[in-house]
Amino acid sequence: MSSHNTQTAKPQQMTDANTAWLEQVTFTADGLIPAIAQDKDSGEILMMAWMNKEALHLTAQTKTAVYFSRSRGKLWHKGESSGHTQIVHDIHLDCDADVIVLTVTQIGDIACHTGRRSCFYRKLDLSGGAPSWQTVAPVLKDPDAIYGTTASESANDIIAAQHTAQDDSTDTYAQPASQTQAHSVLQQLDAVLVARKKADANSSYVASLYAKGLNKILEKVGEEAVESIIAAKDLAALSQVSAPNTQNSEPLDEVQQALSDDLIYEIADVWFHTLVTLAWFNIGSDRILAELARRFGLSGIEEKNSRPH
Numbered sequence: 001m002s003s004h005n006t007q008t009a010k011p012q013q014m015t016d017a018n019t020a021w022l023e024q025v026t027f028t029a030d031g032l033i034p035a036i037a038q039d040k041d042s043g044e045i046l047m048m049a050w051m052n053k054e055a056l057h058l059t060a061q062t063k064t065a066v067y068f069s070r071s072r073g074k075l076w077h078k079g080e081s082s083g084h085t086q087i088v089h090d091i092h093l094d095c096d097a098d099v100i101v102l103t104v105t106q107i108g109d110i111a112c113h114t115g116r117r118s119c120f121y122r123k124l125d126l127s128g129g130a131p132s133w134q135t136v137a138p139v140l141k142d143p144d145a146i147y148g149t150t151a152s153e154s155a156n157d158i159i160a161a162q163h164t165a166q167d168d169s170t171d172t173y174a175q176p177a178s179q180t181q182a183h184s185v186l187q188q189l190d191a192v193l194v195a196r197k198k199a200d201a202n203s204s205y206v207a208s209l210y211a212k213g214l215n216k217i218l219e220k221v222g223e224e225a226v227e228s229i230i231a232a233k234d235l236a237a238l239s240q241v242s243a244p245n246t247q248n249s250e251p252l253d254e255v256q257q258a259l260s261d262d263l264i265y266e267i268a269d270v271w272f273h274t275l276v277t278l279a280w281f282n283i284g285s286d287r288i289l290a291e292l293a294r295r296f297g298l299s300g301i302e303e304k305n306s307r308p309h
Contacts, residue, residue: 022053026098032068035100037078037111040089045058046111047119049078051100056091063088065102072265073258082146083110115146116140144204185284186275193279206276221273228266235259 014303027033031053037046049067051059055075058066065078078084091105112119121137196204199212209217238256275285 019053019057022057024097025053025055025056025093025100026096028098032070033100034099035065035067035102037065037086037102037106039050040103040105044118046086046104046106046117047121056100059088059102060091065104071080071261073254074260079107082113083109084110084146086111100243110140110146111144113146115141115143142203144206186289189272189275190279190284190286193276194282197279203235209276210280214277216271217277221270221277224266224269224273228263228270229265231263235263 025033032050033052033056034048035051035056036048038044039046050070051066052068052075055066055068056074065077065088067078068074069076079086085107086102088102088104092101092103093099093163095102106117109117111117112121114121116137116139118137121135122133123136125132125134193206196206197210199207201208209220230294235256238259278285278288
């Protein structure tokens with residue numbers, strides 16, 4: 001975790017006396033409401049994230065921004081990892097009561113996980129023949145310098161840029177990436193990992209892994225694989241799944257959803273560290289994709305027989 005010491009609010013019991021105002025808020029069927037953070041002095045839109053009833057209640061209580069992570073199914077206090085907390089001055093509700101606007105002071109002057117002041121750093125350029133998105137705001141601080149203390153944070157900083165909103169990072173995520181976007185993520189990861197091999201060991205988590213050598217990297221692959229197995233076992237035990245092809249399509253309850261998110265999170269860590277391993281040997285992810293494509297449509301026996309002896 002980050003070395004920043006941020007004060008996080010402790011959930012307090014919500015009673016009818018102090019939560020009547022929440023009943024006037026229209027939450028989605030999932031119990032969420034979009035919340036926009038706007039700079040108190042400049043009026044600049046800094047970010048958008050989600051809140052559930054408890055997050056909104058805590059935000060009002062503590063005067064600091066508390067959001068709800070859809071990916072992990074739990075509350076997250078803005079700045080808990082980066083130190084870039086948001087002091088909340090006012091909370092506004094729109095005419096339909098289904099959007100919140102927070103007037104905030106952004107500590108550290110960085111709201112976005114990319115190291116920029118605002119998450120809305122891309123502008124549609126309409127001056128040319130075809131509209132195109134242009135980056136119009138600079139990176140104020142390298143994300144690795146902000147979040148680079150754990151594997152998960154390093155992976156999230158690289159990947160979450162394709163899910164503009166993480167982590168769900170502002171920790172908010174868009175809809176699942178298309179196949180083309182997913183391929184782009186892998187290509188960008190390849191490039192970043194190659195760069196980290198040459199970087200100072202103290203500059204990022206990944207650079208420190210490369211400095212420690214292959215054995216340390218493989219140790220991390222093993223650790224993350226074990227954690228993935230445990231997460232899968234936990235989900236299976238709760239769901240009472242007896243076969244992988246269950247026909248049960250009932251929505252997961254809150255606990256099951258959280259365990260499902262944990263499994264996804266751990267598998268992502270495994271994938272990430274295997275990519276770190278490949279980059280150690282200067283092997284790009286495209287080689288893995290090509291191998292998977294080769295196997296597509298082959299039976300297991302055919303695939304095994306096709307391997308060189």
